[in-house]
Amino acid sequence: MDKAESSVQSAILKPIPQQGCYLTFSLKPHADYVGALSKLARQVDGDSLVVGVGLSLAEALGKKVEGLRLFPAMVNQGIEIPSTPSALWLWLRGRDRGKIVLQAKQLIDELASAFVLEQRIESFKYGNAQDLTGYEDGTENPVGEAAVEAAVVTEGLLAGSSFVAVQQWIHDLDAFRAKSPQEQDNTFGRRIADNEEFDEAPESAHVKRTAQESFDPEAFVIRRSMPWSEGERLGLVFTAFGHSFDAYEAILKRMIGLEDGIVDALFSFTHPLTGAYFWCPPLTESGLNLSALGIEGG
Numbered sequence: 001m002d003k004a005e006s007s008v009q010s011a012i013l014k015p016i017p018q019q020g021c022y023l024t025f026s027l028k029p030h031a032d033y034v035g036a037l038s039k040l041a042r043q044v045d046g047d048s049l050v051v052g053v054g055l056s057l058a059e060a061l062g063k064k065v066e067g068l069r070l071f072p073a074m075v076n077q078g079i080e081i082p083s084t085p086s087a088l089w090l091w092l093r094g095r096d097r098g099k100i101v102l103q104a105k106q107l108i109d110e111l112a113s114a115f116v117l118e119q120r121i122e123s124f125k126y127g128n129a130q131d132l133t134g135y136e137d138g139t140e141n142p143v144g145e146a147a148v149e150a151a152v153v154t155e156g157l158l159a160g161s162s163f164v165a166v167q168q169w170i171h172d173l174d175a176f177r178a179k180s181p182q183e184q185d186n187t188f189g190r191r192i193a194d195n196e197e198f199d200e201a202p203e204s205a206h207v208k209r210t211a212q213e214s215f216d217p218e219a220f221v222i223r224r225s226m227p228w229s230e231g232e233r234l235g236l237v238f239t240a241f242g243h244s245f246d247a248y249e250a251i252l253k254r255m256i257g258l259e260d261g262i263v264d265a266l267f268s269f270t271h272p273l274t275g276a277y278f279w280c281p282p283l284t285e286s287g288l289n290l291s292a293l294g295i296e297g298g
Contacts, residue, residue, distance in 0.1 A: 008160050009044070009162070012151055012162050016093075019093070019095060019124055023090040024276070026116045027060055039110060054278050065292055066156075068279045074256055077256070082274060119274075133188075134192055159282065161292075162241045162243065162279075163280070164239055165221075165245060166274070166277075166278065167237070168274045169238055189206055190207060203262050209254055221248055
């Protein structure tokens with residue numbers, strides 16, 4: 001195990017948990033961000049709690065994290081990809097919903113002096129890491145050393161860190177279920193019966209739009225998405241970890257047809273409500289390594 005792999009927030013390289021919770025925060029003006037982050041850093045193990053820092057927080061601290069930028073808003077053929085930046089992102093992970101609820105409350109209370117809670121999304125694992133449509137998510141994730149290469153910065157001052165793109169997608173399952181079984185399979189480019197890709201799928205099929213090896217350069221990311229539901233609303237919290245945002249942006253541009261005019265068939269039943277980028281700092285034995293933000297001591 002090299003230095004980068006050993007210091008990355010470990011959940012990035014692990015399968016999704018049974019239960020999850022996403023918290024996003026904005027900045028409270030003129031607050032003690034250093035104090036709040038220092039306290040948070042000591043609680044992060046990278047497994048039950050993953051932390052991402054947004055551009056506004058880095059700028060508020062007077063620091064530049066190389067590669068950290070705003071999520072790009074995009075529009076094409078009537079499809080809108082929103083940009084909804086946040087200062088801080090927390091991903092709580094575990095098996096016990098009660099423990100996650102209590103941990104979330106504790107973190108929200110502790111951060112309240114410097115950060116304002118913007119959004120809370122409860123998530124869960126469905127089946128074998130499936131989307132609520134029934135199709136498996138993240139099938140093409142790289143594994144082993146290839147996963148580290150795709151998701152983790154391996155050299156330089158940011159070694160051990162990662163960049164994550166986060167979008168909350170909302171599904172219209174009635175629209176999806178109105179499709180015939182063949183149309184549903186064609187939407188994803190996989191047979192739901194065996195999760196296998198099939199060559200005769202149309203070019204708009206999701207697997208063809210997002211085939212990571214078909215880009216130049218290749219656009220590999222690590223997907224760790226989880227379903228969510230709230231009342232009658234439901235969908236997927238899409239998360240893609242990379243050593244930069246470049247691969248993810250290339251995939252998203254192709255999905256909405258900016259590359260070749262072909263729109264991903266997913267947009268026939270789902271669309272994103274949010275879109276944000278975060279930098280996930282590396283870990284030390286005592287917590288998050290926030291030295292890139294000018295904060296010493298985990």
